[in-house]
Structure formats: C-alpha cells, structure tokens
Amino acid sequence: MENITIKINGMEVSAPKGSTILEAARLAHIEIPTLCFLKDINEIGACRICVVEVKGARSLVVSCVYPINDGMEVWTNTPKVLESRRKTLQLLLSNHDRKCLSCVRSGNCELQQLCKELGVTDEGYYDGERTPSIIDDSAVHMIRDNSKCILCRRCSAVCEKVQGIGVIGANMRGFATFIGSAFDMGLGETSCVSCGQCIAVCPTGALQEKSQVDEVLAAIADPDKHVIVQTAPAVRAALGEEFGYPIGTNVQGKMAAALRRIGFDKVFDTNFSADLTIMEEAHEFLDRVQNGGVLPLITSCSPGWIKYCEHYFPDMTENLSSCKSPQQMFGAIAKSYYAEKMHLDPKDIVSVSIMPCTAKKFEIQRPDEAANGVPDVDYSLTTRELARMIRKVGLKFNTLPDEEYDAPLGLGTGAAVIFGATGGVMEAALRTAVETLTGEELQNLDFTDVRGMEGIKEATYLVAGLEVKVAIASGLGNAKKLLEKVKSGEADYHFIEIMGCPGGCINGGGQPQQPGYVRNTVDIRGLRAKVLYDSDKNNPIRKSHENPAIKELYATFLGEPGSQKAHHLLHTTYVKRKVNEI
Incomplete structure (x- = not known):
C-alpha cells in the first residue's frame, strides 16, 4: 500500500x-x-x-x-484546539447529570476522564435547560438513563451494525434528541436480545446492567440459606482488568479466594457444566446425524443468540440444541445431585452465577429453566458486578492468595475452558464426537480451523467415513448472514456454533468496560482468548468425556447422556417469538 x-x-x-x-x-x-x-x-x-x-x-x-x-x-x-475541546466538554456537561459520586461509572467514565485531562471543572459548564432523568428499566437485564447520555451513538451503532438488530436509535431532533426505541417503547417491549453490547461501548453511565449484588449479599447473610457460586470460563480472563492487571491476565485463583471471603458456602466452576453440556450436546448431535434428525444442529449456550433466533429466525428453533446452557445445567445439577449429596433441600440453596454476559439475567427467568421446582439459577451477576462486590466488602483483590475451586462441581477440563472464546464450543464438541464416532483416541486435540476472531468460520472433517461440515459465527450480524445462507440452500452444514457477542463470551456485554482508545487499538478479544487457550493447553485433562467428576455424575445419578433423567434436568424448550415481543 x-x-x-x-x-x-x-x-x-x-x-x-x-x-x-x-x-x-x-x-x-x-x-x-x-x-x-x-x-x-x-x-x-x-x-x-x-x-x-x-x-x-x-x-x-x-x-x-x-x-x-x-x-x-x-x-x-494548539491553544485553539484545546480550547475547542474544553468548550465541547462544557457544553456536554451543561446537559448532563453530574451526580458522579453515585454513578456506576465514576472513575471509569470517558467523559469524566477527558474533563480531568483538559481541566474542565464544575465551574466551567453552561446553565440552561437539561434533559430530564427518565429511567427505562423495562428490560430484565439493564437500565437506561438518558440524563447521562452524550448522544455519541455508539450504542445504536453497535446494535445495528454489529448485532444487526437496531432496536435503539436517535429519536426526535435538535435539543430534544434522545436515544430510545421506536414509538417510545420501553426496551423490554422490543425484540432486544439482552446481549449488552450497547452497555459495553457506552462511554458514560447512561447504560448499566441491573445489579443484584445487594440481593446476593443478603442471601449470604441469611443463616438458613446455602449460597453457592459458579464462575464462567471468560470471567477469569477479564476480571483482573478491573483491578489494574494487564488485559490477558488469568486471575482464576484470586477470584476463587475473593468469592470465599465474600461468604459463599461453596465456590464452583462453570467449566464443570460446560463439560456436561458437551456430553449431552455431542450425544444429541450424533443421534440427529445417525437417525435423521433436524440438521444443522445449532448450539444453545448463548442466551442472547437463543432469543435472537426466537425473534428473527423462529422457523429454525427446531435446529437449536435442546441442551440448556452450562449456567443452567449447573443450577439444575446443584439443586438435585449436589443437594442430595449434601442433604440439602433445593429450596434452601441459593444458586449464583458470575457471567461475562447480561443476557444470562434474562435466561434465568425463562420458562422451562426450573427442573427441580425452583429456578435453576437464582441470581446472575456480570464480571463488572463481581468487581463491585469485591470492592464493596473491602477485599484487596491484588493481595489475595491463589486458591482452588471446591469439589465436586469445581472440576473442569481444557475443553470446557475454551467455551469462552468463539469456536471453543465447537472444538470441545469435536474432541468428544470424533472419539465417540471412531472409537479411537485423538492424537491432536487442537482443531485450529475453528479458532480465531473471524466473524464466520467454516471447516470440514472426515470422521469415520462421514464428512462433517461445521460453521462458527460470533456476533449476531454474522449469525444472520450465516443462517440466511443455510435457509437459501447456499450453505450446507451438520453443526453450527453461534455466540451472540463478537468474539464470544470473552467479549460479553458484562465484561469490564474499556475506553474507546483501548477498544480501537488493542486486540482485547485475542488477549482474553489466549488466557483460555493457555489454560486448555496446560490442563492435564483436555476432553470433556474424561472429566472424572462428570463420569461419576453419570455413573451414580444421570445414567447416560440423553437419559430420561438427563433430559428432564439438562434440556429445555424454546419459544417462537415475534419481532418487538418480549
């Protein structure tokens, strides 16, 4: 060039x-x-x-x-340039709710940081009419306060251009302009999929997840409740950013130590149920291939993707795996198998998840996610909420020792940890499906064709004489492109992995927020993904079907993958929704 x-x-x-x-x-x-x-x-x-x-x-x-x-x-x-920038900031502040101390983004706000760098103080703004603080909390997963909005349009751009949804945008004109949904609908009334990518890119506190930190702390303080927590693979790859660690630092050990000190009775790993998901999903895939089931089979781990499919491709819900997500499988097993082992009433167990995802807040209240007569998961907190909880209870995260997860639901394999990166579910499933079909041990466990941050990836593998065609999409805009090719007959696959967020869970809507400069210049997804692939490489067990805790679960409780008991606890159903219907 x-x-x-x-x-x-x-x-x-x-x-x-x-x-x-x-x-x-x-x-x-x-x-x-x-x-x-x-x-x-x-x-x-x-x-x-x-x-x-x-x-x-x-x-x-x-x-x-x-x-x-x-x-x-x-x-x-030059003085002219610096003065222009200061004037712009002063004008933004003239129509901004400046209650910074009570704002969730205080200390991590791009507007606040620029004001600090350019010397803009409380005395440097203009008085006049201001946008009223009208709160939209109609969605399950988030809150919007337009009095903190600076009309940068990042949120609407990512919703439309990246996710291909476009349920928010600029309404009205001039000073009356505000970001909202069509016809003044609350976000919860639209076909928003709860992915949280709008929150991830917002530079101020105009958008935030609905926090359940206080409810979780109240449950921990209740002596009659047994409060357990699970942490998703991608959380360990990003939580450290909240405490000054470089992007791409694995803080798994310190996270487990922090959760114990917060007061959780047991600290477990969603990697356990990711392995369980592979057992059920691989069985389902082989059953469909061998018995003429609906193909392609499409993964069901990402609740943002599931809701998108229900709204925008309802005719393809039959292609979705009936497997619950690892979060929900964990909850179902915790309130059955674990409750039985610990002699606990499921009603006395409070199941908490720490997720990189805001759509998990929607998922926990979906129908058919209460296998034991109580919700599989009671509260789902984002990575950001966990960081706030750690600060709230006064823990010095950086000085904590590294600790392990509790048994038996704390043991996961290398296959499970890569769930957090796009292509990871596919690779984990292939490791188990190939060995099941061939009856032989894989010599190379790395399916590198399905790795990487490309929005759409394809690969073909010859397995026991069967040509298996797979595809991976991350980001819902890419999912739309891929599914339209499938519907038109242009593409033919056996197995498709879709993650709602670009790059997968490592880039989830609940992960630590990075400023625009970092997002534009640093490969955040690649650095976080490396944490997971390094963990996989260093794990002595790298195949889900070799997880001894999973073997024990099937041998003593579930029977076998796809059994009647497994289906009752670990599988779910879907809803054919209309656009703009929650």
Whole structure:
C-alpha cells in the first residue's frame, strides 16, 4: 500500500494513503482524544472532541474522519484546539447529570476522564435547560438513563451494525434528541436480545446492567440459606482488568479466594457444566446425524443468540440444541445431585452465577429453566458486578492468595475452558464426537480451523467415513448472514456454533468496560482468548468425556447422556417469538 508523508506537530509521519488524521497521529504515538469514535462501527465525527488544526483549512477539522493528503500539516495541541475541546466538554456537561459520586461509572467514565485531562471543572459548564432523568428499566437485564447520555451513538451503532438488530436509535431532533426505541417503547417491549453490547461501548453511565449484588449479599447473610457460586470460563480472563492487571491476565485463583471471603458456602466452576453440556450436546448431535434428525444442529449456550433466533429466525428453533446452557445445567445439577449429596433441600440453596454476559439475567427467568421446582439459577451477576462486590466488602483483590475451586462441581477440563472464546464450543464438541464416532483416541486435540476472531468460520472433517461440515459465527450480524445462507440452500452444514457477542463470551456485554482508545487499538478479544487457550493447553485433562467428576455424575445419578433423567434436568424448550415481543 502506498504511503504518504505529512507533518503532525512539526514531526514527519508516514502513513498509508487513505488514512485519517487520527490514524496517522497514532503512528506517531500522538493520541487525539475521542468520544463517539469506534473503528469500523461508529465513524461519524459527531462529538467533535477530536478536532485538530490543518494548515490552509478555514476551521478546525474532525480528525477521526478527515483523510490525510501528501504534505499536509496538522497541529493537535494548539491553544485553539484545546480550547475547542474544553468548550465541547462544557457544553456536554451543561446537559448532563453530574451526580458522579453515585454513578456506576465514576472513575471509569470517558467523559469524566477527558474533563480531568483538559481541566474542565464544575465551574466551567453552561446553565440552561437539561434533559430530564427518565429511567427505562423495562428490560430484565439493564437500565437506561438518558440524563447521562452524550448522544455519541455508539450504542445504536453497535446494535445495528454489529448485532444487526437496531432496536435503539436517535429519536426526535435538535435539543430534544434522545436515544430510545421506536414509538417510545420501553426496551423490554422490543425484540432486544439482552446481549449488552450497547452497555459495553457506552462511554458514560447512561447504560448499566441491573445489579443484584445487594440481593446476593443478603442471601449470604441469611443463616438458613446455602449460597453457592459458579464462575464462567471468560470471567477469569477479564476480571483482573478491573483491578489494574494487564488485559490477558488469568486471575482464576484470586477470584476463587475473593468469592470465599465474600461468604459463599461453596465456590464452583462453570467449566464443570460446560463439560456436561458437551456430553449431552455431542450425544444429541450424533443421534440427529445417525437417525435423521433436524440438521444443522445449532448450539444453545448463548442466551442472547437463543432469543435472537426466537425473534428473527423462529422457523429454525427446531435446529437449536435442546441442551440448556452450562449456567443452567449447573443450577439444575446443584439443586438435585449436589443437594442430595449434601442433604440439602433445593429450596434452601441459593444458586449464583458470575457471567461475562447480561443476557444470562434474562435466561434465568425463562420458562422451562426450573427442573427441580425452583429456578435453576437464582441470581446472575456480570464480571463488572463481581468487581463491585469485591470492592464493596473491602477485599484487596491484588493481595489475595491463589486458591482452588471446591469439589465436586469445581472440576473442569481444557475443553470446557475454551467455551469462552468463539469456536471453543465447537472444538470441545469435536474432541468428544470424533472419539465417540471412531472409537479411537485423538492424537491432536487442537482443531485450529475453528479458532480465531473471524466473524464466520467454516471447516470440514472426515470422521469415520462421514464428512462433517461445521460453521462458527460470533456476533449476531454474522449469525444472520450465516443462517440466511443455510435457509437459501447456499450453505450446507451438520453443526453450527453461534455466540451472540463478537468474539464470544470473552467479549460479553458484562465484561469490564474499556475506553474507546483501548477498544480501537488493542486486540482485547485475542488477549482474553489466549488466557483460555493457555489454560486448555496446560490442563492435564483436555476432553470433556474424561472429566472424572462428570463420569461419576453419570455413573451414580444421570445414567447416560440423553437419559430420561438427563433430559428432564439438562434440556429445555424454546419459544417462537415475534419481532418487538418480549
């Protein structure tokens, strides 16, 4: 690609032709601040925080969308530029709920951080009419407060362009503009799938998950309740970011130690039930292949994807695996098998999950997710909520020792931990399905064709004389593309894995929020995924069907995969929904 040379703050910079000023500046290690900009998602130049001076231009230009040309001279830090940015921030604050101390994003707010860097204080804003604080809490998983919204449109961009849903957008015009749903519907009345990607990209506290931290702490304080917790694979790969660790740090041991000190009676690992999911799902897949069942079989681990399928592809719900997600399988086993072993009444067990996902909050209240007459899972907290709970009870996370999970529901394999990355469920299932079909031990457990952060991946494997065609999609926009190819007959697969969030659970809507600069310049998904693949590689047991705790569960309680008891506890049903119907 042809490079051209420009000057930024007097320094020569060589950048590819077609680059923006923002991109060229980053090559010179000069960071121009942004608020609305998300690379390839929201490149609209709306917030005007990134303005710079360009020689010959009549006014300041917006660097995130302004292309460079040979010989251009740019200044990013002149008094005029800095004053313009300060003025923009002051205007934003003039219509902003400035109750920062009570805001969930205080200390991790991009607007707050920019004000600090540019010296904007409480005395530097303009008084006038302000958007009232109208709370939309109609959705199960989140709350929207438009009095904290800066109209950056990141949320609506990710909803429409990445997830292909578009249930939120800019309503009205001028000063009356607000982000909301069509016809002033509450988010809970729309066909929102609860993925939380809008929360993940919001730079302020306008969007947040519905927190259940206080309810969980109350349950822990109740002497009549036995409170257990499970943690999803992707949480250990991201929780450390909340406490200053570099992206891509595995904090599994410290997380287990923290949960014990918070007061949970037992600390377990969702990896256990991820292995269980593979046992049931692999059995279901082989049964469909060998007995003429509905194909392709599509995975059911991601509740955001499940709700999307129910709304937008209701005719394909028969393709969904009837397996509950690992979260729900864990809850069902905890309130049956574990309750029996511990001589507990299921009604006295409070089952809590720590998930990278906001859609799990919707999943726990779905129908057919209460196998023992009580909800499989009572509360689902996000990674962010766990971090807040750790701070709330006064734990010094970074100084905690590394501790192990409790037995028997704390043992998981390498196959289970990679569930958190796109392609991981497929790879784990293939390890078990191939050995089951061939009756031979796999020499190479790494199915690298299904790994990586590409939105859609395909692979074909010859297994015991059967050509098995598989596909993987992450992000619901990619899921739509893939399913439309299947429906049209353009593509033919046996097995499809779909994750609702781009990159899988490592990039879930409940994971730690990173500022725009980090999202635009760092491979967050790749770094978090590496944690999981390293854990898999270093695990002495890398196949779900070799998990001794799972073997014991089937031998003494469930019987065999797909048994009547297993089906009652571990499988579920789906609903054919309409668009804009919850």
